[in-house]
Amino acid sequence: xxxxAEFHKRIASALAAxxxxxxxxxxxxxxxxxxRDASHGDLSTNAxxxxxxxxxxxxxxxxxxxxxxxxxxxxxxSAEVAGPGFVNFRLxxxxxxxxxxxxxxxxxxxxxxxxxxxxxxxxxxxxxxxxGPLHVxxxxxxxxxxxxxxxxxxxxxxxxxxxxxxxxxxxxDMLARSxxxxxxxALGEAVTIPDGLYPGDYLVPAGEALKxxxxxxxxxxxxxxxxxxxxxxxxxxxxxxxxxxxxxxxxKHDLFFSEASLHGPGGDxxxxxxxxxxxxxxxxxRLDPPKGQALQDWEDREQTLFRASAFGDDIDRxxxxxxxxYTYFAADIAYHRNKFLRxxxxxxVVLGADHVGYVRRLSAALKAVSGGKxxxxxxxxxxxxxxxxxxxxxxxxxxxxxVTAADVVDEVGADAVRFMMLYRKNDAPIDFDFDLVxxxxxxxxxxxxxxxHARCCxxxxxxxxxxxxxxxxxxxxxxxxLALLASGExxxxxxxxxxxxxxxxxAARVHEPHRIAFYLYELSAELHGFWTKGNESGGLRFxxxxxxxxxxxxxxxxxxxxxxxxxxxxxxGVSAPEELS
Numbered sequence: 227x228x229x230x231a232e233f234h235k236r237i238a239s240a241l242a243a244x245x246x247x248x249x250x251x252x253x254x255x256x257x258x259x260x261x262r263d264a265s266h267g268d269l270s271t272n273a274x275x276x277x278x279x280x281x282x283x284x285x286x287x288x289x290x291x292x293x294x295x296x297x298x299x300x301x302x303x304s305a306e307v308a309g310p311g312f313v314n315f316r317l318x319x320x321x322x323x324x325x326x327x328x329x330x331x332x333x334x335x336x337x338x339x340x341x342x343x344x345x346x347x348x349x350x351x352x353x354x355x356x357x358g359p360l361h362v363x364x365x366x367x368x369x370x371x372x373x374x375x376x377x378x379x380x381x382x383x384x385x386x387x388x389x390x391x392x393x394x395x396x397x398x399d400m401l402a403r404s405x406x407x408x409x410x411x412a413l414g415e416a417v418t419i420p421d422g423l424y425p426g427d428y429l430v431p432a433g434e435a436l437k438x439x440x441x442x443x444x445x446x447x448x449x450x451x452x453x454x455x456x457x458x459x460x461x462x463x464x465x466x467x468x469x470x471x472x473x474x475x476x477x478k479h480d481l482f483f484s485e486a487s488l489h490g491p492g493g494d495x496x497x498x499x500x501x502x503x504x505x506x507x508x509x510x511x512r513l514d515p516p517k518g519q520a521l522q523d524w525e526d527r528e529q530t531l532f533r534a535s536a537f538g539d540d541i542d543r544x545x546x547x548x549x550x551x552y553t554y555f556a557a558d559i560a561y562h563r564n565k566f567l568r569x570x571x572x573x574x575v576v577l578g579a580d581h582v583g584y585v586r587r588l589s590a591a592l593k594a595v596s597g598g599k600x601x602x603x604x605x606x607x608x609x610x611x612x613x614x615x616x617x618x619x620x621x622x623x624x625x626x627x628x629v630t631a632a633d634v635v636d637e638v639g640a641d642a643v644r645f646m647m648l649y650r651k652n653d654a655p656i657d658f659d660f661d662l663v664x665x666x667x668x669x670x671x672x673x674x675x676x677x678x679h680a681r682c683c684x685x686x687x688x689x690x691x692x693x694x695x696x697x698x699x700x701x702x703x704x705x706x707x708l709a710l711l712a713s714g715e716x717x718x719x720x721x722x723x724x725x726x727x728x729x730x731x732x733a734a735r736v737h738e739p740h741r742i743a744f745y746l747y748e749l750s751a752e753l754h755g756f757w758t759k760g761n762e763s764g765g766l767r768f769x770x771x772x773x774x775x776x777x778x779x780x781x782x783x784x785x786x787x788x789x790x791x792x793x794x795x796x797x798x799g800v801s802a803p804e805e806l807s
Contacts, residue, residue, distance in 0.1 A: 227324050230269070230728040233315070237273050240295035244738070245288070248277050259728070260721075266696050266794045267306070267314035268721070274311040302447075322720040323708040329723065329786035330704060337730045337793050342383030348565050349375045351576035352479075353390040354693025356464040359403045359428055360471040360631040363578060366656065367607040369647040369799070371576040372477045374605075376797045381734030386570070389479045390561065391449035393461050394486040395554070400424065401464070402457035406444070408433025409456070415444055426628060432463045474635045475644065482548060488560050493710055495552050498560040498595070499530075499545060507533050507594055513541065532559065537590035562588065562602070563595035571600040574737060579608045579653075603737055607652045613659040633776065637661050641800045645672035648743045648798055666806075668754075672748050675791065678750035681757060682788035683804040685768045689781060692769055698781055706778040715756050715766055719783065722752045726790050730797075739798065746794045753787055 238253045261270040274289035281288065286307060292303040293313050301321040327337045351371020354364045372387070379385045392398070404424040407417045412433040418700050419425040436444060437457060442450045465482070472478070488494045502508045511531050511544075513526055531542040532555070545556040563574055573592065577584060585604045592602045612619035612629060619629055635643050642663040649671050650656050668674050689698055711720065726745065733741040760767040768780045792802040 227321075227328055228727050229317070229325060229724045230258050230320060233269055233271075236296075236299070237271055237292065240292055241273060241277060241288075244291050244295055245277065245281055245283075247281060249280060252280065253469055254583065258448050260725070261312075261314055266308060267304070267316045269315040269317065270308075271313050271315075272311070278311065284682055286374050289313050291733050315347070319712050319717060320709065322717050322724060325430040325720055325724040326706075326708055326711070326782050326786045327704070329789050330700070330782070331740075333789065334793060334796070336789060338380050338382075339727060339731050339734075340382040341734055342378060342381050344382060344384055345572060346386070346569050346776065347383045348379055348386045348388055348568075348570040348573065349378070349574045349576070350388045350390055351375075351574075352468075352477075353576075354468060355392045355397050355701050356461045357397055357424060358426055358464060359467050359628065362610050362612055362629050362631060362658070365475070365631040365634065365643065366471060366610050366647045367576045367578060367653075368475060368477055369644050370605070370607055370652050370739065371574075372475070373648055373742075373798050374574065374576075374737055377730070377739045377742065378737075380797050381730060383734075386481060386806065387479045388565075389482045391461075391465065391482055391484050391486075393484055394489055394557070398457055398461060399453065401460050405429050405432045405436065406452065406456050409436040410445060412437040413445060416545065428467065429460075432460055435463060437458065452742060471631045474632055475640050479749065481532050483561070483564075485557055485561070488557050488564070494560040494564050495556050498563050499556065501563075502532060502594070503753040507536075508545065509533065511542070513544070516541075531604045532556075532591075532594075534587060534590040534594075537593045539586045541592035543587060555591075558584075558588060559591040559595060561594045566592065566596045566600050566618070571596070573602040574601060574605060575602065576605045576607060576652075579606050580607060605652055605737060608655045609786070610647070611655060611657045613657050613661075615661065619660075641676070642672050644798060645743060645800050646677070648740050649747075651738065651740050671743065672800065673806070674754075675743075675746045675750045675795065676801070677806055678746075678753045679788060679791040679795070679802045680804060680806045682791065684782050686781065689769045689777065693771060693774070693777065693796070696774060696777065698778070702778060703782040704787055706782040707775050708779055708782065710776045710779040711783055713766065715759060716780075716783065719752045719756055720789065722749045723783075723786050723790050726794065742794050742798055746791060746798075749787065749790065749794075753784075 234256065237256060239251065241248050255276050256271060256273045258269055258271050261267055274285040274292055278285040278288050289307040289311040293307055296305040298313070301508070302319055303316040304620045308314050309709045310315065351372055352360070352364060354360055360368065375385050375387045381776045399421055404419065407419060407423070408429045410433075411417045411430070436456065439459075444455065490496070499508065507608050509531055510528055512526065512528055513524065513531065515526075525544075525548060527548065529544050530546045532545050535541055543555045544553050547553055562573065575588060585606070588604055589602055592600050612634075638660060645665055646658055647656065662670055663672065666673050686698065689696060711717070729741055730747045733739060756766065757768070764770065764772075768777070768784055770777050795802045
């Protein structure tokens, strides 16, 4: 059984039996988790403190009644009241041993849940400007967003993975002018890349492609004619480059949404501004100068403003520039309204750490255009510091010295990149050490976890080699006597396995896929520790020639560990090798 989910149900039933007036909505808030101090028991619940006030009772009174309701439960050794009203449970070994059968029955679906209840969620990530290949800073958001999409799908959401192409605005005109210089270079001219344009050699193939397609004809045209042609071709080639970089990381998107499609007379920006005006959310006015901030974006003039402050933002936001063009924020409002109209009441946007100012403004925008029906979670990914030999690896996109995502993947592999990008919470900086991720030690988390999976596989190979007459197929493992898994080490490993479904739901609830990486490392530590003790004590070996029944039971347990490692790694988009060289 799923121990934590099962006991949540039993606690809810016990409360309902003892206190029929308890609100079912409160029951959903009840936590069932391991106590912080393992000496207090196996499970702890705050149920009494959640329902006490509405019932007009003290938490300890309710906890006492709740604990009494578990007398006679076949899986409970004791239920004790602690502190202000916690109930701590000690479970029988059989309760933990049952997780082996649960994992075997569920297989690759173990840990999958219906937390999302099939609701639609849009996760927008990467969304790098199509002006060059992905650099390592983009990589973190790409991996985080992709893992979050897999996690939420595993937790029962209907997920759309979306990329917002910033294919409108000054940066793509600057790209086009940079590519046009490379085009002239391909035609044999000597060119100099001026400051303000993109100097990277990655644009040389784009210039060659223009030469192959258009010959010298573009050179004779005025800028007003060649610019849209070169811009479209440049964006297309840069997006192909970005897709190739993402493919190296195993990342695919369901939808690439064009910002340019929002513009124009019939575009979403115009219709959104009309809608906002019709609902009194836009006015003509002046903004006060920002306090303690740079003034380069502030204009002392009458302008069209969105009432962002009415929806939780710090200030009202301009929608139209002095030249009559739309602001970036006008496009943002239209884009998120577009998502809402596509049926996404849940939206996640993954941005770099330098976009901290977007959190409130995007929240205000979606609250306004959805009437409060939709929610948005803006996740910021902090910087990645590349290290080699104790020295930082520097990068500068404008200078053309780019450490690309592809460079890093080619050197250390996609698995190492993905796992290490997820082995910190998204809002904490990462030092990505090239030396560390190639080590075969406990200090290298991706190796440590993959080695745990490979070690599980090696246990089965050892059993087949050393006990060739022992049947270790699925049927034999299902028939194993799990009651033999009674040592403290067995039970600790089983408890770690049992925590996987609970961890998945918790990670999905708060959009934190790094919790999976942490969990897998801890589970791996339990397995490796068990292995080490088995080398010191024959009674703790996974393969015990003197005890066939215990060997079968241990193999069934190792199979469960292997399955959980594989499931968790799969959600993270990391492979689970059967052998490591």
